[in-house]
Amino acid sequence: MRAVLRRLVPRSLLLRNLLGVVAGLVVVVLVLETTSPFRNSQFATMSYYAIAAAGLTVLTGLNGQISLGHGALMAVGAYTTALLLEGGSVPFPLAMLAAAAVTAVAGVVVGAAAARLHGPYLAGATLALAVGVPGLAIYFDGLLGGEQGLSVRSPRPPDWFADAHYFLTAGELGGAKYLAYVGWITLLVVVLLLANLMAGRYGRVWRAVRDDEVAAELAGMRLGGLRILAFVVSAACAGLAGSVLAMVVRLAAPSGFTIVLSLSLLTAVVVGGLGSLTGALLGSALLVFLPPAVTNLGTGAGLTGVQAAQLAPLVYGVVLVVVMLLAPGGVMGLLRRLWRRGINQGGST
Amino acid sequence: MAEPRGTLDIRGLSARYGPVTALDAVDITASPGRVTAVLGANGAGKTTLLRTISGLVKGADGSVLLGGRDLTGASAETIARAGIAHVPEGRGVITELTVEENLRLGELLGTARRGKGGREHRLDTVYEMFPALEQRRRREANSLSGGERQMLVIGRALLSAPEVLLLDEPSLGLAPRIVAQLFALIRDLVDREGITVLLVEQNARSALSIADTGFVLNLGRVVAAADAASLAGDADLRHAYLGF
Amino acid sequence: MQQFVNITLNGLSQGAIYAAFALALVLIWRATRIINFAQGAMAMFTTYLALTLIESGQSYWVGFAAALVAGLVLGALVERIVMRPVEGGPELNAVIVTLGLFVAFQALAAILFGATFQSFPAPFGLRGFTVGEFTIAFTPFSVFVIGSVLVVMLALTALFRFTDLGLRMRASAFSQEVSRLLGVRVGRMLTLGWAFAAVVGSLAGLLIAGGNLVHPAYMDAVIVYGFVAAVLGGLESPGGAVAGGLITGLALSYVSGYLGSELVTLAALGILVAVLLVRPRGLFSRVAERRV
Ligand SMILES: Nc1ncnc2c1ncn2[C@@H]1O[C@H](COP(=O)(O)OP(=O)(O)OP(=O)(O)O)[C@@H](O)[C@H]1O
Ligand SMILES: [Mg+2]
Numbered sequence: 001m002r003a004v005l006r007r008l009v010p011r012s013l014l015l016r017n018l019l020g021v022v023a024g025l026v027v028v029v030l031v032l033e034t035t036s037p038f039r040n041s042q043f044a045t046m047s048y049y050a051i052a053a054a055g056l057t058v059l060t061g062l063n064g065q066i067s068l069g070h071g072a073l074m075a076v077g078a079y080t081t082a083l084l085l086e087g088g089s090v091p092f093p094l095a096m097l098a099a100a101a102v103t104a105v106a107g108v109v110v111g112a113a114a115a116r117l118h119g120p121y122l123a124g125a126t127l128a129l130a131v132g133v134p135g136l137a138i139y140f141d142g143l144l145g146g147e148q149g150l151s152v153r154s155p156r157p158p159d160w161f162a163d164a165h166y167f168l169t170a171g172e173l174g175g176a177k178y179l180a181y182v183g184w185i186t187l188l189v190v191v192l193l194l195a196n197l198m199a200g201r202y203g204r205v206w207r208a209v210r211d212d213e214v215a216a217e218l219a220g221m222r223l224g225g226l227r228i229l230a231f232v233v234s235a236a237c238a239g240l241a242g243s244v245l246a247m248v249v250r251l252a253a254p255s256g257f258t259i260v261l262s263l264s265l266l267t268a269v270v271v272g273g274l275g276s277l278t279g280a281l282l283g284s285a286l287l288v289f290l291p292p293a294v295t296n297l298g299t300g301a302g303l304t305g306v307q308a309a310q311l312a313p314l315v316y317g318v319v320l321v322v323v324m325l326l327a328p329g330g331v332m333g334l335l336r337r338l339w340r341r342g343i344n345q346g347g348s349t
Numbered sequence: 350m351a352e353p354r355g356t357l358d359i360r361g362l363s364a365r366y367g368p369v370t371a372l373d374a375v376d377i378t379a380s381p382g383r384v385t386a387v388l389g390a391n392g393a394g395k396t397t398l399l400r401t402i403s404g405l406v407k408g409a410d411g412s413v414l415l416g417g418r419d420l421t422g423a424s425a426e427t428i429a430r431a432g433i434a435h436v437p438e439g440r441g442v443i444t445e446l447t448v449e450e451n452l453r454l455g456e457l458l459g460t461a462r463r464g465k466g467g468r469e470h471r472l473d474t475v476y477e478m479f480p481a482l483e484q485r486r487r488r489e490a491n492s493l494s495g496g497e498r499q500m501l502v503i504g505r506a507l508l509s510a511p512e513v514l515l516l517d518e519p520s521l522g523l524a525p526r527i528v529a530q531l532f533a534l535i536r537d538l539v540d541r542e543g544i545t546v547l548l549v550e551q552n553a554r555s556a557l558s559i560a561d562t563g564f565v566l567n568l569g570r571v572v573a574a575a576d577a578a579s580l581a582g583d584a585d586l587r588h589a590y591l592g593f
Numbered sequence: 594m595q596q597f598v599n600i601t602l603n604g605l606s607q608g609a610i611y612a613a614f615a616l617a618l619v620l621i622w623r624a625t626r627i628i629n630f631a632q633g634a635m636a637m638f639t640t641y642l643a644l645t646l647i648e649s650g651q652s653y654w655v656g657f658a659a660a661l662v663a664g665l666v667l668g669a670l671v672e673r674i675v676m677r678p679v680e681g682g683p684e685l686n687a688v689i690v691t692l693g694l695f696v697a698f699q700a701l702a703a704i705l706f707g708a709t710f711q712s713f714p715a716p717f718g719l720r721g722f723t724v725g726e727f728t729i730a731f732t733p734f735s736v737f738v739i740g741s742v743l744v745v746m747l748a749l750t751a752l753f754r755f756t757d758l759g760l761r762m763r764a765s766a767f768s769q770e771v772s773r774l775l776g777v778r779v780g781r782m783l784t785l786g787w788a789f790a791a792v793v794g795s796l797a798g799l800l801i802a803g804g805n806l807v808h809p810a811y812m813d814a815v816i817v818y819g820f821v822a823a824v825l826g827g828l829e830s831p832g833g834a835v836a837g838g839l840i841t842g843l844a845l846s847y848v849s850g851y852l853g854s855e856l857v858t859l860a861a862l863g864i865l866v867a868v869l870l871v872r873p874r875g876l877f878s879r880v881a882e883r884r885v
Contacts, residue, residue: 429774
């Protein structure tokens with residue numbers, strides 16, 4: 001059975017990943033077309049969490065650097081997008097690219113400092129980043145709108161897209177659905193790029209650095225440059241995610257980028273399994289679909305709305321602790337263990 | 350069981366590090382008032398033996414008995430409180446503490462044990478034995494020389510009023526003259542206080558010169574066990590395992 | 594001139610609190626090589642307990658004492674139950690566990706005590722002393738802040754320098770294995786270390802809250818300031834933490850007073866990065882090198 005599956009999958013990595021993306025696209029279309037506008041907007045939310053989490057998993061899972069500052073990096077992307085879309089003359093894909101680029105530049109700066117830090121020091125420094133950056137929006141309130149933030153014009157679907165969509169599905173293309181498409185197409189592209197990167201030379205090198213710094217350095221790898229590169233890649237993803245967030249939420253405001261956002265992203269990658277893109281997707285799904293569920297449970301159990309809304313972060317925190325204590329490999333780690341056990345049993349019988 | 354106090358009985362002790370078997374069914378007995386030497390080449394399993402006895406290596410098979418009391422699987426803290434003092438490889442000076450603070454840690458253990466009838470040792474007697482330590486009592490142990498550190502850890506172990514003293518390569522890094530003094534001191538202590546000493550050494554010749562009995566370990570197994578004089582007199586054994 | 598004096602005085606009393614918080618971080622770091630990022634959230638939680646008692650009609654001092662005792666118990670429980678399994682493991686795992694606790698405590702506080710701002714009483718006056726014709730920014734409450742931080746530091750110093758328990762705790766922090774061989778119950782010492790640290794953290798939480806508004810996230814920035822202070826002091830030394838706390842308090846007070854309060858956390862970030870890159874072992878170490 002497995003052998004057959006294996007033969008059906010193409011050899012070349014790029015082809016295999018491309019095939020995955022096309023399959024992903026089909027799934028996205030099917031899911032978005034068959035679900036309600038409310039679910040569509042949930043999927044739009046999931047797309048930006050997943051983009052940021054995918055970037056973070058490269059940094060933390062592959063390169064072993066923790067970042068609590070990804071919420072702040074998302075803020076950079078979101079504000080860039082808000083500013084560029086303000087006049088109405090910049091097309092949104094350009095704004096997204098610009099957001100990624102600006103955040104990548106921020107990533108160079110942060111990464112250069114971070115490259116020399118590890119573990120708790122890095123966590124503390126990026127925590128300071130997460131707590132400090134929203135202050136900038138308030139300080140430059142003339143440009144960035146202070147506490148209120150900037151409202152964002154979210155893009156309308158262009159005619160050709162709406163036509164193509166109608167042609168394919170004979171359905172209406174609502175605003176939420178369009179944004180969900182934008183988010184998920186971005187996500188698929190990001191995942192394709194990251195998957196290739198992780199499987200390629202840089203992926204190997206990053207893993208080597210994570211596993212044995214000294215050996216990697218003796219082997220002639222330039223640790224500093226490699227770490228900065230990981231940070232930049234990861235920051236660009238956070239910038240893109242922030243850009244999608246701004247368009248979906250129609251707002252870039254300091255209250256959207258608290259430390260809790262950074263910690264939610266960390267939860268997503270840890271729960272999914274550090275270093276795994278699939279894990280990052282699973283973790284992001286958790287961030288989107290868990291809160292309404294536990295909030296409902298909470299109101300059902302007699303909590304007020306405000307209290308029930310706090311159940312989700314409570315669960316994140318508990319889950320972070322429990323996963324680290326019981327299954328540090330996250331969901332993907334567990335699955336991999338089961339899979340291996342299956343192979344071993346299959347081999348011995 | 351009618352074992353006398355202070356007898357250390359090791360039965361069928363085996364220990365593994367992953368796939369590596371470091372100890373393989375080792376039987377050793379060490380008696381009060383005697384120095385029992387454990388000899389063997391690098392990697393023979395000597396350190397592992399002591400660390401297993403004192404509870405630092407977990408998950409071993411076999412048993413460790415002190416005066417008939419089964420200590421197998423107990424925590425290192427419990428084993429230390431039962432009266433086994435382990436002076437580890439590299440000596441185990443806590444370099445951030447002062448000389449006197451290091452000694453006081455031994456004394457605290459001794460005080461905790463005294464209820465159980467341990468012999469009394471006081472800081473003063475250790476300072477009498479090692480005047481160099483008294484001069485440096487307020488200094489960080491960091492500043493001591495190798496020989497002074499060895500005095501410090503032996504003094505610290507004695508303050509804990511042990512029944513059994515485990516010494517892991519005490520001669521390492523010391524000048525021959527200091528080694529001779531050190532071994533004379535150990536012999537003297539055993540004769541005066543009647544404690545049990547298990548002495549791990551690479552320096553087989555010196556060790557056998559003060560030991561009563563000896564065991565030779567190779568690849569985790571006991572390959573020879575006899576009184577010290579006959580071990581020292583066995584030329585084949587010396588060539589094969591002891592290198593002198 | 595008057596402004597400068599006031600900003601300095603304010604910086605000193607804030608600095609005393611950061612010093613206490615940094616001290617709590619250093620105690621745990623020395624013993625377990627873990628930065629307790631949940632320290633602030635734990636302190637927030639015990640401060641809310643105090644507030645609940647005070648609002649139910651108890652005196653400030655009952656609430657104060659209860660918060661410290663709660664800190665002691667909470668610190669011990671946290672170490673024993675969730676930190677023990679990750680001690681000595683990969684450093685990232687321990688970091689993630691403390692962050693999980695951070696989020697969990699904050700959310701739990703919002704559920705139990707509400708997510709709104711509540712005012713927290715101060716046991717002493719909040720009006721500045723008058724010197725000649727000026728009112729300076731130094732209040733009876735500031736005296737209490739600095740005094741209680743001093744008392745705690747002296748008590749800790751006495752504990753570590755002069756008692757057997759303190760000796761055992763220090764030994765466990767420096768060398769767990771040797772301490773075990775000397776019969777020290779290292780596990781208990783680590784639990785106690787976390788417990789004492791949480792008491793000091795709780796004190797910092799109470800002092801920050803006094804005469805101010807509290808809400809579940811009010812300690813977030815303090816974690817950063819405390820961490821900056823601890824790193825300034827080299828992360829290893831209690832004395833360094835205290836000095837680092839005072840320096841941080843002063844520096845941030847000047848930034849707030851002359852540049853704008855929104856920039857305080859960013860300034861803290863700037864100080865942190867500068868120290869980590871230029872003097873990773875802290876301001877007071879003689880050697881500049883260290884892997885951070
Ligand atoms: N922590 C460890 N993990 C894995 N293997 C170990 C460990 N400690 C020791 N070993 C292995 O166990 C065997 C016995 O080691 P041990 O340290 O007990 O030898 P030894 O006789 O004390 O040697 P030496 O004279 O060099 O101190 C060796 O093969 C060693 O490589
Ligand atoms: Mg050895």
